[in-house]
Amino acid sequence: MLILNAGIFVHGEIIFLPLPGLDQAHQKAGSLGCLNNLKQISYAAKRWSLDHGGQFPAEFQVFTNELASPAVFFCPTDVGRLIPTNWSDLNWSRIDYTWISNAPWADTNICGTCRIHTHALQADGFVRFGLERSGWPSFVAGAVEQLATPGSAVEFKVRIAPDALVPVGFQWRREHLYYRTNVTFVSDPSTPGGGYWSTNRSANFTVTSLAGQTTPSLRLQNVQTNDSDYYTVAVSNVMGTTVSSHARLGVDAGFTVLTNEHWSRVICMNNLKQISLLANIWADDHDNHKPQSFSEMTNRFGLPMFGWPIVLFCRSDMARTAPADWPGLDFANTSYEIISGDEQDAYAIFCQCKVHGFYVQMDGQTISGPRFTAITHTNNTVELALVVFAGRTNLLEASVDLVNWTNVATYSGATGPLFYSETASLPRSFFRIRLP
Ligand SMILES: [Zn+2]
Ligand SMILES: [Zn+2]
Known part of the structure; x- marks a missing residue:
């Protein structure tokens, strides 16, 4: 039971589904994207060099012809910027990577670095994997997904790296998931007018900034079913902007999730x-x-x-x-x-x-119980591979009609994979393994 400021008594139940691995993976994805950019830059520099007598390019500007788009000069971890789609709009003073001209090619000296990560591109093409540089507002704790009954007060909270450069700005956002189905005709040049239709469904979010929600935590009082959605927070400092992974809020009066074992x-x-x-x-x-x-x-x-x-x-x-x-x-x-x-x-x-x-x-x-991992059935022999549940009594039972079950083996104490083999006792057709 929660007591709100207004003195109204509100019943509310909330459960949390923590997915901290998601935030880690989210941050790692940006980091891997950065690594990929450095690799592409390296390949482009090498291709340019092949056409220029093995020279080491002095700066990025000389080998842009070898790159598909300026996007490769922007580390994907910083989501706060508009990335130009053509070279004429690119402001070279705003890119995230630095080129250090230092031949020869076989050298392990560093020739490329990222402003946000400590990844380092070597002249020989190898990329040393790093972390976010100190000062970057990385998430050390993300927002936790919540399921609540109407009337509950919920809170989403994040924590930022203690060495993030201050000031750090927070802006909470509500994100609504929708799907877009794209239908395209793929023509087949070998048969004039021929081809086929292809569809794909992609997930997108519409993002709405929540006015006034600019602290590390978002409190929602007296939530209702129409508050069900995804919530994120954009965190910015002088180094750039990062966004948390999507935390879902589900509000439903009928959540059996809340009480059910x-x-x-x-x-x-x-x-x-x-x-x-x-x-x-x-x-x-x-x-x-x-x-x-x-x-x-x-x-x-x-x-x-x-x-x-x-x-x-x-x-x-x-x-x-x-x-x-x-x-x-x-x-x-x-x-x-x-x-x-x-x-x-x-x-x-x-x-x-x-x-x-x-x-x-x-x-x-x-593992939440014993289970079968493989079943081999030859003529009148049945061979079952099973994993039994640690520290409990596991009952292996057989039946001909799925109604009457007979115990054929009992396993206790041990854990791990086991085999059970039975010959000439068919027509037993069904087996089950369970905890009593
Ligand atoms: Zn980077
Ligand atoms: Zn448990």
Whole structure:
């Protein structure tokens, strides 16, 4: 129950679907786009050089003929600018890359850099992968998706890199998703008048700035169903503008999601997926070793990679509640635990929910119960490959009519892949594996 300023009592329930991996991927995409620009610049310079006796170009301007468009000189991470579509509109003082003329070509010296990233293009064509430069307003915690009942008060909140150059400006936006279907005729030159129609459906957003919403958090009081939409925030400083990933707000009186244990399980699985995704991003920077604990999963600012603590708490966990922020959080007392097992074993448990027992394997697969992985059926032999659920009793049952089931095997204690083979006992046609 929430008490609003006006003194009205409003019932509201909200659940959160944290997707911190999305923000990480979003920022990484811009970074990879930048890397791609540097590569294209490198190829263009080399092509120009081939036509000019192996010379090293002194500046970008000499080899623009080798490039398709000026867009390649703009780092995709800065979304705040209009990129010219033709060369005559290009203001060279506004581009994001710097060219450093330093032959010979085989050299590992740096010949290209980005204003926003520490990526570095070497003369030999190799690009050294970097991060955003200090000062850039990167997101260290994104907005969390929320489902709410009408009348609730919801809040979207982001956190920016602590070293972002100030002042930092925030502008929250509402984004409405729509689809556009494009139909084009693809002519076939070999048959005059011939060809075929092609359609594709693309997703787009209409963006509306929310007046007065210019702080790191967006509070919406007394939300109604027509507030359901996507919300983002554009963050700017002297270095440029970045936009958060889309956080959805769903408002519906009939959300069974809010109270249902089935949905708590789905959200728990989602948390495990996010934890696994972030662990992989962490492993990328740590010689491909998976983290051994949540507390070591920090970003370059020493802050937890998870965005907000909520991703480490299962909704079915009655003993623990997610705090709003990190200070004072005991990483050993969250709903999930990292099991530091054999990294080479794809089926080993990486992280497990203390409440449900659901887990995510080293290979990123989430397991919420026993399951079949393969079925081989030859003449009168059935061979089942199955994965049993850790720490529980797993019952393998068979039936001829899907009504009456007979237990054929029981597995407990162990985890991982197993085989079950049965000969000459058909016509048993159906098998199931379940937890009692
Ligand atoms: Zn860049
Ligand atoms: Zn759980």
